[in-house]
Amino acid sequence: MNSLKLKNILDYNNKTLVLTGSSGQLGVYISNFFLNLGCKVYGLDKVKKKSFYSKNFFFKKVDISNEKQTSEVLKYIKKKEKKIDIIINGAAYNPVTHFSKRNKKELTLTSNTNIIGTINLIKAFYKIQKNNCKIINIGSVYGVRSPDFKIYGKKDRISSEIYGGSKAAIIQITKYFAVFLSKYNVSVNCISPGGILNKVKQNKTFIKKYSNKVPIKRMGKPEDLSMALLYFSSELTNYTTGQNLVIDGGFTIC
Numbered sequence: 001m002n003s004l005k006l007k008n009i010l011d012y013n014n015k016t017l018v019l020t021g022s023s024g025q026l027g028v029y030i031s032n033f034f035l036n037l038g039c040k041v042y043g044l045d046k047v048k049k050k051s052f053y054s055k056n057f058f059f060k061k062v063d064i065s066n067e068k069q070t071s072e073v074l075k076y077i078k079k080k081e082k083k084i085d086i087i088i089n090g091a092a093y094n095p096v097t098h099f100s101k102r103n104k105k106e107l108t109l110t111s112n113t114n115i116i117g118t119i120n121l122i123k124a125f126y127k128i129q130k131n132n133c134k135i136i137n138i139g140s141v142y143g144v145r146s147p148d149f150k151i152y153g154k155k156d157r158i159s160s161e162i163y164g165g166s167k168a169a170i171i172q173i174t175k176y177f178a179v180f181l182s183k184y185n186v187s188v189n190c191i192s193p194g195g196i197l198n199k200v201k202q203n204k205t206f207i208k209k210y211s212n213k214v215p216i217k218r219m220g221k222p223e224d225l226s227m228a229l230l231y232f233s234s235e236l237t238n239y240t241t242g243q244n245l246v247i248d249g250g251f252t253i254c
């Protein structure tokens with residue numbers, strides 16, 4: 001690139017993003033973030049969010065654990081837009097109960113969504129385009145470390161063993177595809193957020209206990225991921241691949 005002008009770096013007007021989990025807490029933020037940069041956003045989710053973002057947002061109801069559905073929707077997007085520039089694998093399931101109560105359905109749903117869903121998407125992309133793309137997987141601090149069970153009360157949503165296992169798998173899958181797709185000008189990276197504040201799902205005691213464990217003394221906000229999203233989606237960072245960036249206020253370093 002000859003002119004490294006900030007306005008060029010931030011110009012996403014001709015780019016198309018495919019984002020899974022677009023109706024979720026982070027999905028809504030990520031959609032709006034890229035829409036504000038001028039990007040077209042295809043939001044793939046099992047559930048439709050009522051709020052309408054912009055004329056550049058296109059919702060597609062898809063269960064990413066279903067290979068056929070995933071492949072068909074990617075084919076449709078590629079045909080319409082000619083190219084897919086960015087893929088963000090954000091959809092996930094986390095059965096937030098004690099592991100002793102875990103049933104087969106929850107185990108299957110978590111693996112099928114978090115691991116197989118991510119593979120389905122990358123496989124579908126490989127078949128229809130193969131090259132020139134920035135893939136960002138969303139991991140979690142619980143793919144890197146265990147939850148501290150002392151901070152959970154009886155009614156709190158405990159991050160599950162299968163969720164953590166699936167997120168560790170995502171970090172590894174990131175490395176696998178980073179190597180495999182490197183010759184096609186595709187970089188594959190992972191963002192692993194710490195706990196994001198959610199006043200509907202978390203109570204005050206939990207928020208306080210979690211925050212006390214974080215050196216920065218607060219839970220994360222969706223905005224905390226902004227620059228990582230920009231970094232990993234930029235063509236200026238093609239030399240960065242297979243990485244897992246933990247964004248957690250220091251939660252995993254102590």
Ligand SMILES: NC(=O)c1ccc[n+]([C@@H]2O[C@H](COP(=O)([O-])OP(=O)(O)OC[C@H]3O[C@@H](n4cnc5c(N)ncnc54)[C@H](O)[C@@H]3O)[C@@H](O)[C@H]2O)c1
Nearest residue numbers: 021023024025026045046063064090091092140193195196
């Ligand atoms: N919120 C956090 O504290 C936090 C922390 C670390 C990592 N993460 C990760 O960030 C990502 C987004 O988290 P979030 O808080 O927005 O989650 P969320 O539960 O609010 O949203 C997840 C979305 O994925 C969708 N989804 C689930 N299964 C699907 C399937 N089979 N096909 C299509 N869509 C499906 C859901 O309908 C939902 O809209 C997830 O990968 C999550 O593991 C979140």
